[in-house]
Amino acid sequence: MSELEWAEREKRLTRIRRVSAFMKWAVTIILLILLGLGVVVTIGIALPNELMIGAQETFDVADTERMLGDIPQVQRIGISILAAIAFSLLLAVGWNIRQVFKRFQKMEFFSPKTLANVFSFGIWLIVFAVFDLISDPIGSVLLTYDFPPGQRTVDISLDGGEIFFLVLGALMLLFGWILREAALIADENQQFI
DSSP, rough: HHHHHHHHHHHHHHHHHHHHHHHHHHHHHHHHHHHHHHHHHHHHHHHHSSSSSOOOOOEEEETTTGGGGOOOOHHHHHHHHHHHHHHHHHHHHHHHHHHHEEEEEEETTTTTTHHHHHHHHHHHHHHHHHHHHHHHHHHHHHHHTOTTTTTTTOOOOOOHHHHHHHHHHHHHHHHHHHHHHHHHHHHHHHHHH
16 A cells, blocks of 8 residues: 555544544434433423423324323323333434444444444334334324223324334344445455465
8 A cells, every 4th residue: 555545544534533523422412412301301291390391282192182281190101101212212223323433433343343333223223113103003092092982093104204214224234234244254354364
């Protein structure tokens, strides 16, 4: 490798380290905001008050909308559990992508931990998409459970968000498998030298 090629390679690696470090900290800040928001929303739904979420605020799941104060406590707790699960899944997704950026910052492109984080990122995206898909029917039943029979609703919907997370999750799984194969090939080449 010539000196010019080596300098170009160093520039690229420096750029990768810088962008990865920036993204690691950006994702960390987003995770902290998401954690705080998740706590406020989860507690605010279960125990509405003027400090967080007022009882007069409307809450909707799919196409069903009600004032939070009109929903019985047990149902609000069920809905807040759904919200807590959704936030937890998003935090798991974010944590894994943060770990990928952390490994890239350390130039660990093909390490087993990096590959595991890419793979986990894909898995958590798919889990979130499936949960998002089933949370609408569950949430709509919880929201209308106190209604008389015949007025209760079950809303089933599939939107672009669920499709996006499913496709991106599958892509990350595939990317993780491809990186694993590339790591094996690189290891084999190293043994020949």
